[in-house]
Amino acid sequence: xxxxxxITALAPLVPGAAYEVGASIDFPVIYVPADRLVQTGVxxxxxxxxxxxxxxEVTATDYFPRDPRFEVVYHLLSIPNRQxxxxxxxxxxxxxxxxxxxxxxxxxxLEREVWDMFGIVFDGHPDLRRLLMPEDWExxxxxxxxxxxIRKAAQTYEPLExxxxxxxxxxxxxRTRRMAQ
Amino acid sequence: xxxxxxxxxxxNMGPQHPSTHGVLRLVLELDGEVVRSLRPTIGYLHTGIxxxxxxxxxxxxxxxxxxxxxxxxxxxxxxxxxxxxxxxDLAMPRRVNDIRVxxxxxxxxxxxxxxxxxxxxxIGAVSMLFYxxxxxxxxxxINELVAGFRFFPSYFRVGGLREDLPxxxxxxxxxxxxxxxxxxxxxxxxLNKNDIFMRRTQGVGILSADxxxxxxxxxxxxxxxxxxxxxxxYFPYSGYETYDFEVPTExxxxxYARYRVRMRELRECVKxxxxxxxxxxxxxxxxxxxxxxxxxxKDKVYTEMExxxxxxxxxxxxFTVPAGDAYVPVEGxxxxxxxxxxxxxxxxxxRIKMRAPSLFAIQALPNIVQGGLIADVVAVxxxxxxxxxxxxx
Numbered sequence: 001x002x003x004x005x006x007i008t009a010l011a012p013l014v015p016g017a018a019y020e021v022g023a024s025i026d027f028p029v030i031y032v033p034a035d036r037l038v039q040t041g042v043x044x045x046x047x048x049x050x051x052x053x054x055x056x057e058v059t060a061t062d063y064f065p066r067d068p069r070f071e072v073v074y075h076l077l078s079i080p081n082r083q084x085x086x087x088x089x090x091x092x093x094x095x096x097x098x099x100x101x102x103x104x105x106x107x108x109x110l111e112r113e114v115w116d117m118f119g120i121v122f123d124g125h126p127d128l129r130r131l132l133m134p135e136d137w138e139x140x141x142x143x144x145x146x147x148x149x150i151r152k153a154a155q156t157y158e159p160l161e162x163x164x165x166x167x168x169x170x171x172x173x174x175r176t177r178r179m180a181q
Numbered sequence: 182x183x184x185x186x187x188x189x190x191x192x193n194m195g196p197q198h199p200s201t202h203g204v205l206r207l208v209l210e211l212d213g214e215v216v217r218s219l220r221p222t223i224g225y226l227h228t229g230i231x232x233x234x235x236x237x238x239x240x241x242x243x244x245x246x247x248x249x250x251x252x253x254x255x256x257x258x259x260x261x262x263x264x265x266x267x268x269x270d271l272a273m274p275r276r277v278n279d280i281r282v283x284x285x286x287x288x289x290x291x292x293x294x295x296x297x298x299x300x301x302x303x304i305g306a307v308s309m310l311f312y313x314x315x316x317x318x319x320x321x322x323i324n325e326l327v328a329g330f331r332f333f334p335s336y337f338r339v340g341g342l343r344e345d346l347p348x349x350x351x352x353x354x355x356x357x358x359x360x361x362x363x364x365x366x367x368x369x370x371x372l373n374k375n376d377i378f379m380r381r382t383q384g385v386g387i388l389s390a391d392x393x394x395x396x397x398x399x400x401x402x403x404x405x406x407x408x409x410x411x412x413x414x415y416f417p418y419s420g421y422e423t424y425d426f427e428v429p430t431e432x433x434x435x436x437y438a439r440y441r442v443r444m445r446e447l448r449e450c451v452k453x454x455x456x457x458x459x460x461x462x463x464x465x466x467x468x469x470x471x472x473x474x475x476x477x478x479k480d481k482v483y484t485e486m487e488x489x490x491x492x493x494x495x496x497x498x499x500f501t502v503p504a505g506d507a508y509v510p511v512e513g514x515x516x517x518x519x520x521x522x523x524x525x526x527x528x529x530x531x532r533i534k535m536r537a538p539s540l541f542a543i544q545a546l547p548n549i550v551q552g553g554l555i556a557d558v559v560a561v562x563x564x565x566x567x568x569x570x571x572x573x574x
Contacts, residue, residue, distance in 0.1 A: 023505065024505075024506075025267065025268065025270075025505055025507055026267060026507050026508060026509070027508075053391075053394050053395070054394045054395075054397055054399060055397055056397055056399060056510075056517060056519065056536060057508070057519060057521065057534070057536045059521060059534040061506075061523050061531070061532045062532070073506075073521065075508055075519070075521070075536075077399065079394070079408065079410050079415070082415055082416075084416070084508075086508065104395060104397070105395050105396055106395065106396045106397035106541060106544065106545075108544065109540060109541075109544040110540075113540075130224075131223065131224060132223070132224040132227040132573055132574075133224065133227065134224070141229060141232055142231065142232055148232060148233070148235075148236055175188070178188050178189065179186075179188060
């Protein structure tokens with residue numbers, strides 16, 4: 001199965017989508033417009049001739065200073081057809097990509113990692129928090145304009161000093177909150 | 182009797198907990214002993230290897246990627262060198278492929294032995310740890326013999342191997358292969374029919390085949406649910422298609438089935454190793470003959486001008502890789518290890534992304550554990566065989 005066969009199979013399932021064949025040396029590559037990504041995913045997952053039931057990787061590449069800057073890359077696997085497929089979505093600095101969690105649940109953390117590392121927003125993601133970096137980190141480290149080595153002042157916290165009364169009050173507060181739920 | 186008022190309790194398990202295989206933090210919401218919800222928090226071991234790799238030359242990345250999944254180090258570097266070789270369009274001599282297969286399978290045995298020891302230790306069979314580490318020590322000795330380094334040998338290089346096999350390699354490998362099948366019998370004798378082990382593992386942490394695929398758990402976990410997917414069989418690399426081996430699968434999808442799959446895999450590893458060591462001649466080609474990547478032999482460097490220049494260029498500037506991208510998966514000890522590399526045509530990678538099987542396993546953990554008992558959490562983590570270095574990279 002090459003890229004053209006897959007696009008031909010997809011055409012009736014996702015009418016009007018402008019797919020583009022990408023250059024590749026290993027397996028088919030298709031550029032998908034961001035607004036048709038979820039529909040395309042459903043078609044790839046469900047169509048009996050395709051059956052891409054496993055999403056094995058989501059990542060992104062920063063082609064700074066090219067515009068649009070990012071490419072989000074999805075690697076799909078079809079075990080019954082012994083076939084792999086790479087989807088690419090072009091997205092700019094301020095653009096966003098819809099989440100594909102409804103099609104492949106495994107996308108959840110992978111999209112979080114892409115947001116963490118590149119700052120690409122996934123629309124509709126229920127839990128778009130940082131995955132690898134600390135939650136209060138500033139910036140997105142895998143971007144090409146993010147320095148490799150930076151000097152940051154060490155983050156310090158005030159030592160935890162709490163009186164016994166405060167401790168008991170906190171305990172009571174948590175308990176009433178849980179009981180109320 | 183008056184109705185009992187109960188409330189749930191939130192418990193932190195980790196990041197420093199002996200059963201979490203490194204720095205994994207789980208926030209458990211417990212109702213008595215039943216796990217109501219589980220929230221994994223990762224990132225404590227994030228070292229930015231992918232960002233660092235973008236600053237290195239292509240060949241310098243090999244030791245870096247070995248430090249991601251530190252138990253299956255050489256399956257990481259195998260995936261990496263194969264992906265760079267794919268972009269360079271290099272073909273390896275047969276002997277190099279056979280040595281790579283042998284080393285990768287020995288690494289799988291070593292990784293499975295750590296899994297076996299720690300998994301059994303956590304659910305009560307303490308002595309298994311010592312038996313498993315005793316055998317693993319022999320593989321570490323083989324690593325030391327080959328590369329002078331026990332844990333991260335960096336023996337695979339883009340374009341072949343670092344150097345030829347040392348004297349005594351065949352004897353060491355054969356001695357291990359003769360000894361090891363008897364030890365697998367011993368391990369299985371200790372655990373297979375062990376009543377405590379079976380009660381702790383059978384019917385625990387059940388996962389269906391569809392769920393495993395939906396969560397991207399391609400590897401031993403999916404094979405324990407009856408999915409016969411194995412990269413070595415479906416997308417052969419390094420000549421795996423020429424080896425005779427089976428892909429063990431089980432139907433139940435519980436912790437015990439994952440144990441059975443990995444134990445049977447150990448036997449298949451021995452089978453592959455035996456075929457490989459029979460094919461490998463004591464001396465012969467240990468790299469391809471592409472002058473872009475492989476430095477010339479030392480005697481030529483000292484006698485020929487062109488060889489000296491070539492040697493100098495490879496070691497000072499490195500080699501360039503044609504622009505493009507490639508994703509190469511290999512079957513690592515924990516499932517599909519894949520490397521996605523992007524080159525912009527220079528001597529340094531533009532982007533490297535490692536597919537981390539442990540990340541997928543931890544992501545799916547709440548799905549496997551919720552509704553079970555807290556004691557089962559430990560058994561399930563052990564059965565998924567997560568390595569936090571792989572997960573956080």
